[in-house]
Structure formats: structure tokens, C-alpha cells
Amino acid sequence: MQTTHLGNSDLKVSKICLGTMTFGEQNTEAEAHSQLDYALERGINFIDTAEMYPVMPRAETQGKTEQYIGSWLKKSGKRRDIILATKVAGPARGMQWIRQGQNDLNAANIRAAVDASLKRLQTDYIDLYQLHWPSRNAPIFGQKQFDPALERPHTAIAETLSVLDELVKAGKIRAIGVSNETSWGVSEFIHQAEKLQAPRIASIQNAYHLMNRAFEQGLDETCFRDNVGLLAYSPLAFGQLTGKYADDLNAHGRLTLFPPSWSPRYTRPLVLETAKRYADLARANGLTPTQLALAWCYSRWFVASTIIGATSLKQLKENIDAYEVKLSDELIAGIEKIHAESHNPAQ
Numbered sequence: 001m002q003t004t005h006l007g008n009s010d011l012k013v014s015k016i017c018l019g020t021m022t023f024g025e026q027n028t029e030a031e032a033h034s035q036l037d038y039a040l041e042r043g044i045n046f047i048d049t050a051e052m053y054p055v056m057p058r059a060e061t062q063g064k065t066e067q068y069i070g071s072w073l074k075k076s077g078k079r080r081d082i083i084l085a086t087k088v089a090g091p092a093r094g095m096q097w098i099r100q101g102q103n104d105l106n107a108a109n110i111r112a113a114v115d116a117s118l119k120r121l122q123t124d125y126i127d128l129y130q131l132h133w134p135s136r137n138a139p140i141f142g143q144k145q146f147d148p149a150l151e152r153p154h155t156a157i158a159e160t161l162s163v164l165d166e167l168v169k170a171g172k173i174r175a176i177g178v179s180n181e182t183s184w185g186v187s188e189f190i191h192q193a194e195k196l197q198a199p200r201i202a203s204i205q206n207a208y209h210l211m212n213r214a215f216e217q218g219l220d221e222t223c224f225r226d227n228v229g230l231l232a233y234s235p236l237a238f239g240q241l242t243g244k245y246a247d248d249l250n251a252h253g254r255l256t257l258f259p260p261s262w263s264p265r266y267t268r269p270l271v272l273e274t275a276k277r278y279a280d281l282a283r284a285n286g287l288t289p290t291q292l293a294l295a296w297c298y299s300r301w302f303v304a305s306t307i308i309g310a311t312s313l314k315q316l317k318e319n320i321d322a323y324e325v326k327l328s329d330e331l332i333a334g335i336e337k338i339h340a341e342s343h344n345p346a347q
């Protein structure tokens with residue numbers, strides 16, 4: 001497995017990152033540990049989690065994902081072998097169980113969130129600490145355009161960066177990243193970091209897959225010039241790009257287990273239609289739809305690491321094996337044709 005340096009940080013991460021948001025909901029602790037063992041056997045050293053996980057988010061389960069990673073770290077003794085990334089939740093009035101729904105990216109909340117994550121993870125440092133979504137109004141999670149009417153009070157980026165600086169100096173975190181960010185956000189974080197001599201973001205964790213290539217509309221140039229690595233999440237569009245829902249609308253998986261209201265951007269009719277087109281293209285070229293979708297992310301120049309997710313070892317194996325798949329020019333032309341005709345339906 002190849003590795004890469006994340007932005008200007010000294011974190012050397014594998015090109016595939018293991019996502020864990022199924023641990024504690026769709027996966028048991030034992031299954032979580034098996035996935036972690038298997039990922040490491042296959043050369044993955046990069047693990048992504050969040051204080052909010054597992055999904056779908058619930059008061060009863062919040063924190064379980066980090067706890068399962070923590071119990072695995074304690075059992076395996078592999079802390080020094082991995083690059084561990086977690087996230088602090090942004091404002092989420094609906095999640096009363098995270099700091100009474102008063103969450104924001106202010107100093108007191110971030111200090112409390114880091115300490116709680118360290119405890120659950122049974123470690124004394126986090127390699128990459130990410131802001132799960134911005135404090136300010138920004139178009140995220142399926143909102144396609146910026147809407148000034150949604151402006152609200154928020155924590156200034158300077159305050160967030162100052163507390164992250166304090167945490168780096170205290171040795172609790174090594175590097176920082178943003179998630180669900182825009183071009184303006186990335187530039188502003190870099191600008192403020194330079195002004196305050198605070199830590200510089202090493203990464204941006206955004207959705208990126210065949211049916212949401214919004215990153216290519218400006219963020220690609222911003223991140224290239226500012227040396228910020230993309231951690232591409234949901235590379236299979238919540239399972240849609242495996243083709244299983246195109247084959248059978250009632251297929252077992254996240255999209256039939258959880259209410260559609262939780263993930264509307266992945267259940268739009270155009271998403272299903274487009275997923276079928278990519279699945280047909282893959283099969284016509286001797287690939288599985290999963291191989292096509294993951295090979296696309298694995299081979300983009302701007303993707304530092306692709307965060308994969310799985311609910312079984314069989315899925316995990318297929319997803320890691322897809323790293324060996326090379327897409328021909330002809331196949332890429334086929335992808336671009338579908339993209340031109342069905343542009344980012346899951347954005």
C-alpha cells in the first residue's frame with residue numbers, strides 16, 4: 001500500500017483510510033476489531049472516526065465507535081502503528097446528546113471534546129483532529145448552494161484555531177483538518193493560521209465519488225495551491241455505487257435499514273438511475289461496480305487518501321483489492337460521458 005504525506009504535516013498515511021462509522025451500529029465490537037486487524041494486515045495505517053459516531057446518530061450509541069477503537073488499541077498494542085483521525089462535531093441543534101445541543105467550535109467545547117475522545121480512544125494523543133463541519137453557515141450535507149438567508153451567529157475561525165494551537169502545544173493533537181468545507185473556508189483557515197501563527201490545516205475531508213465531484217469545482221485548485229490533502233469520504237455513495245440498489249431496490253444495506261429522511265441526497269431518483277449507468281459501464285468492462293467506483297477515487301491526483309467503509313470483511317476485502325484496478329482511457333471516457341449527462345446527482 002502506498003503512503004503519502006498529508007499536507008504540510010508530518011503524518012504519513014496510507015492511500016486507503018479505514019472509515020469506522022458503522023462500528024457500534026451495524027457492526028459489533030468483535031466485528032470492528034476484525035476489520036481493524038484486517039486493514040492493518042493489508043497495509044492500511046490510517047483510521048478515521050468521530051465523536052459523533054456511529055451513524056445513524058443516536059443518544060444511546062454516541063461514542064461507541066471511538067470506544068471500540070479504544071478497546072482494540074488496548075488489546076492490540078498497535079497505537080504507534082496507526083495514524084488516528086477523529087472529529088469534533090459542529091453545531092447540531094438536533095443532537096441534544098452532544099453538549100446539550102449547544103455545540104459549537106468554541107474553545108470550551110473543543111477542549112471538552114478532545115478530552116472525551118482521548119478517554120474513549122484510550123490514548124493520550126490524536127494524530128489528526130478534524131472539525132466535522134463548519135461553525136458558520138455553509139452549504140453542506142446535500143445543500144447545493146450557499147444561502148445568505150441562513151446566516152447565524154458562529155464561532156470565529158480565529159478562536160477555533162487558537163484552541164487547536166493550545167492543544168497541539170499540549171501534545172494532545174498532532175495536526176488538524178477540516179471537513180465538509182468550502183473553498184472560502186480552506187483559504188480562510190490558511191490565512192488565519194498564518195496571521196496567528198497557529199497550526200495549518202493538513203487535510204479536508206469532503207464527500208467525493210462518481211456521483212458527487214463537486215470538489216473539482218474550485219476546491220481542487222485551492223487545495224493544490226495551499227497543499228491541503230483531500231480525504232475522500234463516501235466513495236461508494238452510501239452503497240449506491242455498488243449497484244446493489246439498482247439491482248434490487250430492497251437490497252439489504254444502510255439505505256434500506258435507515259429512514260430515507262436521514263440521507264436524502266443518496267436516495268434521489270436521479271442517483272439511483274445514475275448508479276445503474278455506472279454499474280452497467282463497469283460490468284460491460286469486466287469490473288464490479290464497486291471496483292469501478294473505488295478505482296476512480298484511488299486514482300485521482302487530488303485524493304490524498306480514500307476513506308472506505310464496510311459492514312463485513314468480504315466487503316472490506318473487495319474494497320481494498322480494488323486498489324489494484326487500473327482504469328483504461330476508454331473507461332475514463334465512459335465515466336466522463338455519464339458525468340456530463342448526469343452531473344453530481346448526489347451533491
Ligand SMILES: NC(=O)c1ccc[n+]([C@@H]2O[C@H](COP(=O)([O-])OP(=O)(O)OC[C@H]3O[C@@H](n4cnc5c(N)ncnc54)[C@H](OP(=O)(O)O)[C@@H]3O)[C@@H](O)[C@H]2O)c1
Binds near residue numbers: 026311
Ligand atoms: N466527514 C463526514 O461528514 C463524513 C460523512 C460520511 C462518511 N465519513 C467517513 O467516511 C467513511 C466511509 O464513508 P461511507 O461509509 O459513507 O462510505 P461508502 O463507501 O459510501 O459506503 C460504505 C457502505 O457501503 C456498503 N458497502 C461497502 N463496500 C461494499 C461492497 N464491496 N459491496 C456491497 N456493499 C458495500 C456498506 O454498507 P451496507 O452493508 O450497509 O450496504 C458500507 O458500510 C466513514 O466511516 C467515515 O469515517 C465522513
